[in-house]
Amino acid sequence: MNTTTTTVDYWRDICVKAFNDDSKSNDFVLFIEACKTKPPTNGLYTFQTTNPEFQQHLQHLEFQPLDDNIWTVSNESLALFAEIKRQARSTWHLQRQEELKQHLTKTLSNIAKPLDITDKQRLALVQEFVKVHENDLGSVPFLRGLVGCLKYQLQNKYQVVEWKLSEYVLTQNNEEPMEAYIRLLRGMNPDIDNQFIHSVLKYLPSQHNLNDYQVSSVKRNQPQSIFQWIYSVFTHCLSFLH
Known part of the structure; x- marks a missing residue:
């Protein structure tokens, strides 16, 4: 089979x-990858x-019919389809990351100030976040990073801990979780004390990161100090986006 440009474009599409999570297209791709006979007969x-x-x-992909339900294709064509998929995935991933970066910039602008809520409301915000995202694999890096930062802060009574949160942690899991991450961080208050941090940790998973944190020169008893790392997070992220 001589694979034409039209065939290549059709497969790439x-x-x-x-x-992009089209279930029917995904089912067909899985069918091509997993449902061929092994080994091939006559190539x-x-x-x-x-x-x-x-x-x-x-x-459309120029498979050859043997009867109404059985089709054949060469090993070379399947190898070409695999390479086309790999290239398409790489291009799609780059484009998707750019879209997510732009959405992050927009989200940081839309949720630009700390939320004006009570401690009770903050705990409710944490509970709701965990309920939705605890079992979401894409949220694991964010949750482990957050727990690690809070625990590290408890170990440092006098200085503010900074969390060097990478942009990728915020952008890897699509738009809706990204907005939830930012909203949760914006819901924190600079006057939160260790007792409240312990209350927050009760609702969060126990697994945590050990890296990406450092003790800053900012004292915790200064105004807006306890969650200074939140603002460091956003400054750090924005530095990637300009």
Whole structure:
């Protein structure tokens, strides 16, 4: 089979749709990757499906029909499809990261000031955040970083701890979680004391990071000192975006 430019573009389009969480496209990509016969016969792999949409895709991709439900394709063509998917994934990832960076800038602007809420409301904010994100694998780096920072702050009674939070931790998990991270951090208050930190930690997972923190020169008894690391976070992130 001589794979044409049209065929390549058609396959690339399916892959990009799969990357963007289109379930039907993702199912077809998984079908191509996992449902071929092993080993190939006479240099050809066979695929069997009764799914009309899959059959239409196979036809557009220039698979050859043996009968109504069985199609064949060469090993070389499958290797080409794998390479096209890899390239498409790389391009998609770069574009997606740029979109997320732009959304981070917008979110930091929209949620620019600390939230005017009570300690009771702050605890409720933490509880709701954990309820939604505790089992979200994409939120694990943020949660572990937050817990580590809070625990490190408890060890330093007199100086403010700074959290060197990387931009990637905020942008790797799509727009909605990103907004939740920023809202949670903005919900903290510079007057929060160790007792409240202990209260917050009761609701957070126990696993935590050990790195990415340092003791600053800011004293905790100074105004707006206890969560000075929040503002360091945003300054650090914005430095990546200009």
